[in-house]
Structure formats: structure tokens, C-alpha cells
Amino acid sequence: MKAKIYDQAKIVNIDRLTIGDYSQVDDFVFLNAGERTEIGRFVHIASFCSVVGGGEFIMEDFSGLSAGCRIVTGSDDFLGGGMTNPTVPSKYTNVKKSKVHIGKHVIVGTNTIILPGVKIGEGAAIGAGVVVRKDLLPWTIYAGADCKAVKDRPKDKILRFENDLLKDLKI
Template structure:
């Protein structure tokens, strides 16, 4: 099927990916051609990663994406703070990871076209832990950590750290219950499956 009949269904080819200047780029990385990526030299990506259509990634500091990570359609990763998306994490459709925000209290001006000395922008790192899942259209604010194994329901607001292996939801997101830790065991099985064979012929 040609590009013209596929319309905008294409992911970037290996050559197109290689033409960008990355901090690091692993193997089997698929990024859709409709994604907007700013400052790719500050982006470090592991193996087996897929970034779906219409994502906007504008990195001011550093973005680290681990291995076996899926970033779904329409996700935005914005701001000057450092962002880490760890191994096996999932970021669902329409989620916003916002590592910088204006001060809306009225003590300063707001907006990207206003001189910096007249603003009071808040920056903070965001960490999405291993096996964490962020539900669709959730907003994650600066200075927060979604710890390993924590999940966040759709349409939630994360404005504080979430405990490991918990299910969370709401505005703001709060713990609903504990989450089973079976993904940890399954990840170990996967690592063993992917480990190169050290058997030798006699």
C-alpha cells in the first residue's frame, strides 16, 4: 500500500528517525509522522517504544522514556522540568504531562510571550514509575511522582505523589484500592525470554 492511499497512517521510517538528533534512541522504536517533537537531543528512548499519532513533545530539560513504553494518541509532554517515563509504563490517549505551569494567583503575569521577569513559572520533575498506567485525558502536574505500579483512572488530576501499586482516580487523584503486583513477575518472565541464549554446542 502506498503512502498516498494510507494518507497519514505512517510511522517514521528507521532512516527518518535516525535523521533526528536524539539523546539516545533504542531499537524497535516507532514514532508516528504526525507527532510534533521539539529538542529531540534532550530525549532518551529505550527499546520497544511506540508513540502514536498527534502527540506533542516539547522538552525543556530532559525526557527519558524507558523500554516497552506505549504513549497513545494525542498525548502532550510539555514544560521545562525533567520527565521520566519508566519501563513498561503506559500513557493513555489525551493525557497531559505538564512539568511547568504559570502562577495563576494574580501575583505575576502569565503567558509564553510575556518576559520571564514578569512571570512566576513553576517547574518540577515528573516521574512515571515502572508498570504505571495513566488513564485517558488525565493531567499530571509538576513535581509529582506516580510510583511503580500505580494506576490512574481516566479524567483524573495528579497533583501529588501516588503510592506504589495502588489504583487511583479523581480530581485530585486519590487511592481507591491496592493493585495486584503480577506485572512484576511477568516482566521477569519477559526478561528471561529476551535474554540471549548462552548455550554452547558440545
């Protein structure tokens, strides 16, 4: 089954986007594919999410962004190294582009913000409204505005479900 991208999703630089089978991008998602964007299989990006910044974005199989998430893959230099905002020609700015990498089986809660350069380990779960400023460990649950690990996540059960699903679909 091919991926489903709803009609009212907006994708910029679609030629730099790859998206795997069984994935879904809902209406009202804004996705700037930037330098490169790879979305795996069985990925869901819910309404009102955005991916901005012009850098790289990787989202592996079986992961999901809940409604309203913001993924930032690049940013202006707020310390005065250049002028800011996209209306200024690039030779006068100091935009820092980077990569955001979301591993397999990651679930990102509603209205979470993931800042440039972050890698989220396989199986991590992030509660609603978190601001993610640094890499997150695999198979760990994170919550709170300051994004603290609260407990481990059950890796074996989820990977067993994955194997069963792929076997059922003969993939």
C-alpha cells in the first residue's frame, strides 16, 4: 500500500522527500523537505504538525508525531552572527542547518517541539508539550516541559508486534 498524503497537506521541496509504504501525512501538515527528508514505513504525521528550518529530517518506521508538533531542522543565529528571517538574502544571515533524526517506534506527544540537531533513540516516548533540546535515549519515556526521563518503555512487546504485523502483511 502506498503512503497517503492528504490533499490539504503542504509540502515544499517535494523532490527531496521520500516516504515509505503505509505512512500517512494528515491535512494541515506543513513539511519543508529542506536538504533531505526521509519518512519510513507505517509513520503517521498528524494534523497541524510542521517541519521547518531547511535541514535534514529522518523519521524511521513505526514512529508518529501527534497533532501540533514542531520539528525544527535549522535556525537563525540569535547571537548576532547575521541578520535574521527568510526575507533577508542568505549572504547577510548565518542560518545553522542541521539534522533531526527520529528512530523507529518513537511516539511524540501533542504540541512537542524538537529543536535542531536532536536524535531521538528508537522506541522513545515523549509526552505532550515537551521541548526537546538534546538527544534522547532509546526505549525511555520522557515527560514535563524540561523533558526528563521518567521510566523505561517495553521494547520486547513492541518489537514482537512489529514482527507479527510484517509477517501478516508478508513484507
